[in-house]
Amino acid sequence: MNFDLNEEQKIWRKTVHEFVAKEVQPKAHEVDATSEFNWEATRKMGPLGLLGLNIPEAYGGSGVDAISAAIALEELGWGCGSTALAIAAHNGLGTTPLVLFGSESLKSKWLSLVSSGKNKLAALSLTEPGAGSDLQGGVVTKAVKEGNEWVINGAKMWCTNASIAEYIITLVRTDAKGGSRSLSQILVPTNTPGLRIGPAEKKMGLHGSPTHAVTYEDARVPLGNLVGEEGKGLQQTLSILDGGRIGIGAISIGLAQAAFERAVNYARERKAFGKPIADQQAIQWMLADAATEIELARTMLYKAAWLKEQGRNYNKEAAMAKMFATEMAERVCRNAIQIHGGYGYSSEYPVERIYRDARLMTIGEGTSEIQRLVIARHVLASE
Numbered sequence: 001m002n003f004d005l006n007e008e009q010k011i012w013r014k015t016v017h018e019f020v021a022k023e024v025q026p027k028a029h030e031v032d033a034t035s036e037f038n039w040e041a042t043r044k045m046g047p048l049g050l051l052g053l054n055i056p057e058a059y060g061g062s063g064v065d066a067i068s069a070a071i072a073l074e075e076l077g078w079g080c081g082s083t084a085l086a087i088a089a090h091n092g093l094g095t096t097p098l099v100l101f102g103s104e105s106l107k108s109k110w111l112s113l114v115s116s117g118k119n120k121l122a123a124l125s126l127t128e129p130g131a132g133s134d135l136q137g138g139v140v141t142k143a144v145k146e147g148n149e150w151v152i153n154g155a156k157m158w159c160t161n162a163s164i165a166e167y168i169i170t171l172v173r174t175d176a177k178g179g180s181r182s183l184s185q186i187l188v189p190t191n192t193p194g195l196r197i198g199p200a201e202k203k204m205g206l207h208g209s210p211t212h213a214v215t216y217e218d219a220r221v222p223l224g225n226l227v228g229e230e231g232k233g234l235q236q237t238l239s240i241l242d243g244g245r246i247g248i249g250a251i252s253i254g255l256a257q258a259a260f261e262r263a264v265n266y267a268r269e270r271k272a273f274g275k276p277i278a279d280q281q282a283i284q285w286m287l288a289d290a291a292t293e294i295e296l297a298r299t300m301l302y303k304a305a306w307l308k309e310q311g312r313n314y315n316k317e318a319a320m321a322k323m324f325a326t327e328m329a330e331r332v333c334r335n336a337i338q339i340h341g342g343y344g345y346s347s348e349y350p351v352e353r354i355y356r357d358a359r360l361m362t363i364g365e366g367t368s369e370i371q372r373l374v375i376a377r378h379v380l381a382s383e
């Protein structure tokens with residue numbers, strides 16, 4: 001693997017960084033304070049290709065390579081955790097199932113529509129009130145065939161983007177007998193009668209990323225809205241989550257980078273005992289550790305993305321990168337607050353928001369505990 005970015009990737013990073021610095025980062029405080037999703041910036045992301053990162057050009061996307069997709073989410077994370085999560089969920093969770101498994105007619109109907117920036121986005125709903133980590137055993141939302149339709153009944157939880165999505169790809173049980181071949185993914189347009197999106201959840205952070213419970217009461221969609229194969233929903237979901245984990249890792253690196261930059265600046269400016277606190281070895285060590293861990297997480301993450309791009313198995317590397325990057329971001333953000341002293345605890349300083357936003361990352365798209373299970377499975381299988 002070449003550890004330097006190629007010219008195209010470098011230009012892409014610069015382009016996305018400049019866009020985020022101008023359109024996303026200056027609004028991050030307001031987005032957090034008002035819980036308003038940043039539509040203004042999102043509209044402009046369509047033409048830039050940020051809403052079709054994984055979508056081939058033939059379907060209206062930018063179809064960038066996996067490292068470039070990670071770079072985009074890293075830069076968005078640097079600018080605003082809320083906006084980054086919504087865009088990551090749209091790309092990694094909402095559009096990827098169609099790209100990888102969707103029928104030709106689903107792809108041509110929906111992909112260019114949700115990647116243009118002129119319409120709403122996409123969402124994926126796996127989690128339920130009683131099922132998160134254990135989707136195979138826990139999902140009870142069901143879909144049954146009636147004539148040429150699926151009839152869906154059940155309740156989902158924690159659906160990112162539900163209220164700003166054109167459709168929700170929903171994980172449902174299609175075989176009441178259970179087992180690993182009993183789940184399927186079905187595309188449900190959000191204007192389907194019987195689908196109800198609850199109010200936005202009140203969360204610790206990521207206030208500008210709308211998260212909702214969703215209920216389905218006799219929601220009917222055509223049989224053709226099945227995404228991929230009937231009974232393969234669990235397997236499809238797991239491969240989608242491998243890619244999604246690179247996305248969450250990337251956001252975490254961006255959040256850590258932003259907190260780190262604030263900490264460096266503050267340490268240079270703040271004086272105590274007659275000199276800048278940056279002159280104190282205790283502060284220098286926190287900054288040195290942060291710089292090292294950010295660099296390491298980025299290298300691991302790009303390696304996972306590179307393996308993905310090569311078409312090789314990257315399940316273990318994605319889990320490692322997600323686990324390390326998300327836990328690293330918590331440490332770096334925690335120390336960025338420490339370096340700011342009392343001011344770090346104030347919502348006037350961005351490190352407070354960044355810390356709250358980072359907290360989700362060890363939970364969403366597979367908790368740290370689940371990442372360790374995945375990694376351990378690989379480690380033990382090879383011995």
Ligand SMILES: Cc1cc2nc3c(=O)[nH]c(=O)nc-3n(C[C@H](O)[C@H](O)[C@H](O)COP(=O)(O)OP(=O)(O)OC[C@H]3O[C@@H](n4cnc5c(N)ncnc54)[C@H](O)[C@@H]3O)c2cc1C
Binds near residue numbers: 125130131
């Ligand atoms: C802001 C936000 C956005 C989200 N967006 C989406 C979304 O868009 N779509 C979606 O489908 N879901 C989404 N989720 C849900 C998220 O993916 C789940 O919360 C996560 O997968 C964990 O599931 P759970 O909350 O049910 O926790 P549980 O699975 O109940 O886990 C609870 C605790 O037990 C631990 N645990 C569980 N099983 C094991 C085990 N075998 N070994 C060790 N420890 C274990 C977990 O690690 C965790 O610490 C979102 C959640 C949040 C908070």
